[in-house]
Amino acid sequence: MRLRGVQRYHWARDVDEALSLLSAYQGKGALLAGGVDLARSPRTDIEGLIDLTGLGLSYVREEEEGGLRVGATTTLAALLGRPETESYAGGVLREALQTVACPAIRHMATLGGAVVSAHPWADIPTLLVALDARGRWRGEREGKAELWDLYQKEFRRIFQAAVLLEIELPPWEGVGAFEKIGRNAGDIALLNACAGLRMSEGRIAEARVAVGARPQRGERLRWLEEALVGEKPNEKLWEKVKEEVRARIEVGEDRRASAEWRREAAGVLVARALVRAAGKAGA
Amino acid sequence: MKIYFELNGRPQYVEVQPGESLLSLLRRLGTKSVREGCGMGECGCCVILLEGKPVRSCILFAPKVQGKKVTTVEGLGSLDNPHPLQRAFVEAGAVQCGFCTPGMILTAYALLAENPSPTPQEVRDYLLGNICRCTGYNKIVDAVLLAAAWKGEGRW
Numbered sequence: 001m002r003l004r005g006v007q008r009y010h011w012a013r014d015v016d017e018a019l020s021l022l023s024a025y026q027g028k029g030a031l032l033a034g035g036v037d038l039a040r041s042p043r044t045d046i047e048g049l050i051d052l053t054g055l056g057l058s059y060v061r062e063e064e065e066g067g068l069r070v071g072a073t074t075t076l077a078a079l080l081g082r083p084e085t086e087s088y089a090g091g092v093l094r095e096a097l098q099t100v101a102c103p104a105i106r107h108m109a110t111l112g113g114a115v116v117s118a119h120p121w122a123d124i125p126t127l128l129v130a131l132d133a134r135g136r137w138r139g140e141r142e143g144k145a146e147l148w149d150l151y152q153k154e155f156r157r158i159f160q161a162a163v164l165l166e167i168e169l170p171p172w173e174g175v176g177a178f179e180k181i182g183r184n185a186g187d188i189a190l191l192n193a194c195a196g197l198r199m200s201e202g203r204i205a206e207a208r209v210a211v212g213a214r215p216q217r218g219e220r221l222r223w224l225e226e227a228l229v230g231e232k233p234n235e236k237l238w239e240k241v242k243e244e245v246r247a248r249i250e251v252g253e254d255r256r257a258s259a260e261w262r263r264e265a266a267g268v269l270v271a272r273a274l275v276r277a278a279g280k281a282g283a
Numbered sequence: 284m285k286i287y288f289e290l291n292g293r294p295q296y297v298e299v300q301p302g303e304s305l306l307s308l309l310r311r312l313g314t315k316s317v318r319e320g321c322g323m324g325e326c327g328c329c330v331i332l333l334e335g336k337p338v339r340s341c342i343l344f345a346p347k348v349q350g351k352k353v354t355t356v357e358g359l360g361s362l363d364n365p366h367p368l369q370r371a372f373v374e375a376g377a378v379q380c381g382f383c384t385p386g387m388i389l390t391a392y393a394l395l396a397e398n399p400s401p402t403p404q405e406v407r408d409y410l411l412g413n414i415c416r417c418t419g420y421n422k423i424v425d426a427v428l429l430a431a432a433w434k435g436e437g438r439w
Contacts, residue, residue: 001322001342006302009284009346032344039304039342040323049301049344077336102412104330104337104390186411 003041008048012055015138015163021050022161031163033073033110037117057112057165060084066171072112072164076100076124079111089131089196090175090280096127096194099178102186112164118151118217121188121256125151126218127178130194130210134168148210148220174198174206177276179269189213190257191265195273197233199281204228209274211245211266215254223248224270233278241274242267288348290314291358305331305340305348309355316356316385320414327413330386331355337393356385359392367439368392368430375426379417387413391427399434401427 012018022029029048032038038049057071062084070079079085080097100106100114100123114124115135129148136144139162147167150158176196180189189212196208207228212218224244231237244267251262287296290312299308306329309317317340320328324342331340332354360366365373368388378384387410394401394409401409406427407420415423433439 001302001304001307001344003302006300009301009344011346011349035344035347036324036342039344049346051344051347053347102327103393103409104327104339104412105324107333107336108338108343184411185408 001039003039003043003046005044006046006049009051010048011051011053015055015165018050018052018055018163019139019161021048027160033113034075034108035113036105036109037113037119052163055163063171068169070111070167070169072115072166073110074112076106076109076111076114077103080106088169089172090177090277092131092176092178092194092196092277093127093169095176096123096178099123099180099185111167115147115167116155116159116164118155119188120215120217121190121213122217123178123180123189123192123212126192126210126212127194128167128169129212129218129220130176130196130208131169131172132208134170135164136166136168137162137164139163151217151219172196172198174208175277175280176208177273177280179273179276181265181269191262191269192218193266193269193273194218195270195277197228197274197277197281197283199278199283202232202283204231204233207274209270211249211270214249214251214262214266215256216250216252221245221249221270228274233274233283238271238275242271245270284346286346286349288350289352291354299345301344301346303345305343305345305353308345309340309353314355314357318382318385320382325414326383327386327390327410328383330389330413332389332393335393335396337390354389356388359388366392367433368395368426371430371433372423372426375422375429377418377422377426383413383415383417387415387423391430394427395431395434400431403428 025048030046032049032051057073059071060082061069085093118125133147174196178194180192191213193211198206207225209221210218246267249266251259253259318328320326322341324339329341330337360369406424
């Protein structure tokens with residue numbers, strides 16, 4: 001436990017109380033869901049922890065039109081164990097969740113925590129950005145935005161004074177696949193990618209591609225998505241995808257991987273995810 | 284602050300520090316099977332069962348177990364009456380220094396509760412967060428499969 005200096009622990013009974021406590025600590029309080037990140041935080045200024053797990057935000061609901069609503073304090077293991085997760089977008093949700101850390105961490109970490117922490121190397125933001133997921137929160141007022149958009153803005157400032165309530169996964173008729181490269185099966189990603197395809201009459205009607213841990217957080221490759229529409233999935237297309245991604249993707253280096261390696265691997269990883277998505281779509 | 288929880292079936296009403304880890308609390312209470320390896324939630328030596336699910340006690344704030352059931356290896360078996368999983372670890376030669384063993388056994392217990400007849404790969408996938416620096420893992424996998432076979436035979 002690296003977090004030092006905690007003097008009080010509160011079990012918030014409702015969102016109002018959580019926000020009121022957060023405000024009272026004037027920057028020295030922290031909202032706590034699973035606590036996986038917070039426990040490892042080197043911060044020494046946090047005096048109060050506000051536990052959100054009693055707010056009734058642990059649920060998975062399937063919408064009539066096919067989307068999912070997931071409460072922010074739902075653990076990754078709870079989400080993984082639900083049949084709705086298996087069927088959503090060709091099982092991509094399940095695929096990605098299974099690659100996150102290990103069972104003991106997945107029983108602690110929450111979906112909302114992963115969204116708000118939004119580590120650049122994390123798999124969940126890449127997955128959710130590709131799925132056009134939306135976050136709903138409450139601070140001074142209620143807010144709702146698509147995560148890809150939220151991550152472009154000052155989402156960290158927003159969540160300094162707001163509680164994330166729910167993540168919405170809109171209905172989608174496409175299917176997706178998730179790919180990741182790490183040093184071992186339980187490690188964080190050196191690079192991750194999520195791709196989805198919706199087919200119509202043998203051609204790609206809609207494509208979604210997100211790449212994360214570049215080392216920047218997962219973002220959509222809109223230019224590639226547009227270029228794929230109307231194409232027929234085949235070997236030649238995937239080779240072209242590899243080349244284009246290598247040529248155009250923005251990558252950087254950190255202590256874990258070089259930019260050159262990420263550029264090379266990104267082409268392979270995106271193509272691999274697209275091939276699997278196409279396979280699932282029967283193309 | 285005081286919290287109430289159940290440890291291996293016994294009620295506990297104890298004083299905790301608000302930022303204390305469950306690992307620290309359990310060791311204070313004498314439950315020494317729960318080990319601190321990395322202290323950062325990476326190695327799996329400190330795994331305990333919270334409401335039957337494996338979690339890492341070194342990064343779990345102790346107040347989070349308020350009103351809940353915590354199980355450690357002491358709650359599964361004893362030297363005189365070991366749990367079949369513990370016996371399987373001995374029989375398969377899956378214990379060397381033993382530091383990681385309690386975390387391995389509890390994680391395996393959770394696996395077999397979810398999936399009573401796992402494949403070798405499923406055992407490896409479930410235990411991937413538990414690090415052992417001695418055995419090379421093969422005998423641990425053998426031990427879990429042996430315990431699963433005994434479970435299938437109705438021996439536990």
